[in-house]
Amino acid sequence: MAQDKDQILEEVTANEYKYGFSTEIETDTIPKGLNEDVVRIISAKKNEPEWMLEYRLTAFAHWKTMKQPDWAKLNIAEIDFQDIIYYAAPKQRPKLDSMDDVDPELRATFEKLGISLNEQKVLAGVTGVAVDAVMDSISVSTTFKETLAEKGIIFCSFSEAVQEHPDLVKKYMGSVVPYTDNFFAALNNAVFSDGSFAYIPKGVRCPIELSTYFRINAMNTGQFERTLIVAEEDSYVSYLEGCTAPQRDENQLHAAIVEIVAMQRAEVKYSTVQNWYPGDKNGKGGIYNFVTKRALCKGDYSKVMWTQVETGSAITWKYPSCILMGDHSEGKFYSVAVTNNYQQADTGTKMIHIGKNTRSLIVSKGVSAGKSQNSYRGLVRINKRAENARNYSQCDSLLMGDQCGAHTFPYLEINNSTAVVEHEATTSKIGEDQIFYCNTRGLSTEQAVGLIVNGYVKEVINQLPMEFAVEAQKLLQISLEGSVG
Amino acid sequence: MLEIKNLHAKIDDKEILRGINLTVKPGEIHAIMGPNGSGKSTLSSVLAGSDVYEVSEGSVSFYGKDLLALPAEDRAREGLFYSFQYPVEIPGVSMVNFMRTALNEHRKYNNLKPYTAGEFLKLMREKKNLVEIDSNLTNRSVNEGFSGGEKKKNEIFQMAMLEPRVAILDETDSGLDIDALRIVANGVNKLKSKDNATIIITHYQRLLDYIIPDFVHVLHNGRIVKSAGKELAFELEEKGYDWIKKEFED
Ligand SMILES: Nc1ncnc2c1ncn2[C@@H]1O[C@H](COP(=O)(O)OP(=O)(O)OP(=O)(O)O)[C@@H](O)[C@H]1O
Numbered sequence: 001m002a003q004d005k006d007q008i009l010e011e012v013t014a015n016e017y018k019y020g021f022s023t024e025i026e027t028d029t030i031p032k033g034l035n036e037d038v039v040r041i042i043s044a045k046k047n048e049p050e051w052m053l054e055y056r057l058t059a060f061a062h063w064k065t066m067k068q069p070d071w072a073k074l075n076i077a078e079i080d081f082q083d084i085i086y087y088a089a090p091k092q093r094p095k096l097d098s099m100d101d102v103d104p105e106l107r108a109t110f111e112k113l114g115i116s117l118n119e120q121k122v123l124a125g126v127t128g129v130a131v132d133a134v135m136d137s138i139s140v141s142t143t144f145k146e147t148l149a150e151k152g153i154i155f156c157s158f159s160e161a162v163q164e165h166p167d168l169v170k171k172y173m174g175s176v177v178p179y180t181d182n183f184f185a186a187l188n189n190a191v192f193s194d195g196s197f198a199y200i201p202k203g204v205r206c207p208i209e210l211s212t213y214f215r216i217n218a219m220n221t222g223q224f225e226r227t228l229i230v231a232e233e234d235s236y237v238s239y240l241e242g243c244t245a246p247q248r249d250e251n252q253l254h255a256a257i258v259e260i261v262a263m264q265r266a267e268v269k270y271s272t273v274q275n276w277y278p279g280d281k282n283g284k285g286g287i288y289n290f291v292t293k294r295a296l297c298k299g300d301y302s303k304v305m306w307t308q309v310e311t312g313s314a315i316t317w318k319y320p321s322c323i324l325m326g327d328h329s330e331g332k333f334y335s336v337a338v339t340n341n342y343q344q345a346d347t348g349t350k351m352i353h354i355g356k357n358t359r360s361l362i363v364s365k366g367v368s369a370g371k372s373q374n375s376y377r378g379l380v381r382i383n384k385r386a387e388n389a390r391n392y393s394q395c396d397s398l399l400m401g402d403q404c405g406a407h408t409f410p411y412l413e414i415n416n417s418t419a420v421v422e423h424e425a426t427t428s429k430i431g432e433d434q435i436f437y438c439n440t441r442g443l444s445t446e447q448a449v450g451l452i453v454n455g456y457v458k459e460v461i462n463q464l465p466m467e468f469a470v471e472a473q474k475l476l477q478i479s480l481e482g483s484v485g
Numbered sequence: 486m487l488e489i490k491n492l493h494a495k496i497d498d499k500e501i502l503r504g505i506n507l508t509v510k511p512g513e514i515h516a517i518m519g520p521n522g523s524g525k526s527t528l529s530s531v532l533a534g535s536d537v538y539e540v541s542e543g544s545v546s547f548y549g550k551d552l553l554a555l556p557a558e559d560r561a562r563e564g565l566f567y568s569f570q571y572p573v574e575i576p577g578v579s580m581v582n583f584m585r586t587a588l589n590e591h592r593k594y595n596n597l598k599p600y601t602a603g604e605f606l607k608l609m610r611e612k613k614n615l616v617e618i619d620s621n622l623t624n625r626s627v628n629e630g631f632s633g634g635e636k637k638k639n640e641i642f643q644m645a646m647l648e649p650r651v652a653i654l655d656e657t658d659s660g661l662d663i664d665a666l667r668i669v670a671n672g673v674n675k676l677k678s679k680d681n682a683t684i685i686i687t688h689y690q691r692l693l694d695y696i697i698p699d700f701v702h703v704l705h706n707g708r709i710v711k712s713a714g715k716e717l718a719f720e721l722e723e724k725g726y727d728w729i730k731k732e733f734e735d
Pocket residue numbers: 496501519520521522523524525526527528537570
């Protein structure tokens with residue numbers, strides 16, 4: 001009866017990605033490689049105005065002077081930036097007036113993922129969710145635009161924003177994450193494909209959750225999304241981002257940028273469920289996910305909350321951050337990062353306190369299984385004039401088995417003596433006694449793990465909008481299928 | 486019917502169960518007593534499906550099925566319940582969610598439709614009354630921060646919910662105050678029927694005043710060395726185990 005622990009762990013980690021399939025849709029691609037011409041082609045294909053091209057070229061020139069960063073805790077194979085296709089768009093771009101016009105292949109793909117557009121449409125009708133589905137680099141379907149337009153809310157693809165709202169884009173793009181920020185941000189600025197743009201005018205509460213599903217699909221295609229959200233004074237918006245990708249052998253690069261600007265008393269909630277292909281159980285393949293997400297709490301009393309559930313990608317490198325510039329502004333970061341098999345995650349946040357009486361909260365829950373490495377890396381910086389700043393950080397790690405690693409790197413830079421900064425960290429293991437107890441009540445080991453993990457991350461999941469919370473819970477269970485402590 | 490034949494189990498190379506024979510028929514109550522370390526909890530966890538121990542010999546049949554061939558969760562779904570001597574805390578998992586998942590798994594296994602939230606809550610209220618468990622406990626995480634006695638009551642509550650065919654109660658009476666002991670014993674008695682059986686592991690004859698056993702067994706050194714009617718419990722209470730230990734010194 002006594003089962004070898006190692007053997008149980010082998011079984012644990014023998015979990016394969018559920019969403020490994022790819023859609024066969026003809027794509028319009030340009031040859032592999034990156035040079036100034038490629039940047040020009042991308043810009044031309046999107047009919048961009050001159051200023052946008054100039055911007056891209058400046059960013060590209062800067063990128064060429066930069067070096068790919070070398071991370072302490074991540075083990076990354078050399079990325080050949082000349083071996084990547086920088087532009088791919090579905091060939092027959094479906095009409096946007098009706099869901100029925102969406103390519104059936106594409107719809108089927110979404111259905112397999114359990115997030116069919118039909119379902120979304122119903123969901124949207126009932127609970128008010130607008131979907132801006134992104135397939136590869138081009139938005140294929142947008143709903144509820146009209147409803148939003150009535151309130152003066154702009155919610156569209158980034159390319160459309162460049163055409164239709166150039167002044168807003170010019171004003172805010174790069175204002176939170178400049179192209180000089182980091183290697184991948186510079187790259188994104190040069191070659192970004194598409195993404196979403198949301199603008200909430202003064203005093204408007206966005207009545208529905210804005211959501212975008214991203215999905216990488218074309219072979220060898222790096223995806224370079226960018227999202228810009230501007231919330232004017234006294235406005236409110238909740239934005240959802242979720243994604244999955246089909247199974248691939250090659251590593252795919254994803255380098256996205258998300259910028260949020262919150263003016264006085266504005267409140268922005270940004271939730272993510274990330275489930276890209278993590279590679280197989282031997283660590284082959286999987287998405288490289290290098291994302292720069294940053295919010296500027298520009299106005300007094302503004303609030304930004306990041307919530308993320310990260311289960312996918314072979315390598316995740318992201319630190320959704322808040323620059324708390326306005327007095328009394330507030331930043332929150334809730335995160336669940338699950339790693340299994342050979343996945344590596346290095347994620348966390350930066351809370352930069354600049355204004356007076358600024359507050360930040362960090363709740364990070366890491367779950368590691370298999371041979372994965374899961375790091376929390378967080379910076380709390382209190383600037384000189386940030387009187388009475390407060391931060392509370394809680395970083396918990398849950399380990400399954402003894403072949404995985406969990407690491408916590410909290411960095412503190414406190415330059416004002418009135419600051420109160422607290423940090424708590426715990427590490428726990430799913431006990432075999434807990435699993436056995438559940439087994440004796442009729443729960444399978446998988447269910448037991450699912451229950452325990454979902455219990456452990458509840459505090460974070462509870463921050464997600466309802467529809468998302470359910471999806472996220474499913475996902476956690478799937479990503480840890482077969483896992484045992 | 487539970488039929489244990491010549492059951493041997495060991496951990497590392499230490500043999501803890503050394504040939505257990507025991508037959509439990511529907512409607513019966515069996516008490517197992519025995520000195521500390523004699524193997525009572527080991528027997529319970531081996532039956533429940535713990536993989537900490539290695540079964541080296543023997544067989545166990547449970548209503549005609551080979552119990553030892555089933556994973557722990559299926560043994561539970563077949564109707565075997567194990568009330569832990571030391572119930573385990575599961576932080577973050579609510580009792581409601583835990584019980585509902587467990588119960589619906591049992592139902593699925595037995596080709597029954599899952600309970601709706603409404604049906605489940607109704608059942609839970611009923612069973613809570615039956616075992617007089619505090620509502621606050623079922624609103625909390627499984628056993629988390631429960632007192633010793635509360636944990637034991639919670640085990641009986643779970644038993645009431647799952648309605649097993651055979652329940653093994655491992656020292657459910659220890660740590661209970663006098664009132665709780667009566668409540669738990671009443672609960673067990675109320676749940677008793679001609680179709681189910683109970684194995685009570687205890688050190689104290691006191692419990693057997695409330696739950697009258699049909700048989701009392703003494704476990705010593707991994708073997709059942711004496712079986713008799715309820716009067717044996719009185720004898721043990723009075724004389725301790727020394728006389729039995731002497732009889733069986735190897
Ligand atoms: N996991 C284990 N590792 C090592 N030895 C064990 C383990 N489990 C049980 N044992 C040993 O097996 C023997 C029987 O233990 P068990 O817990 O079954 O006794 P018990 O009859 O339930 O005692 P008590 O009355 O104290 O509850 C003891 O000597 C114990 O130390």
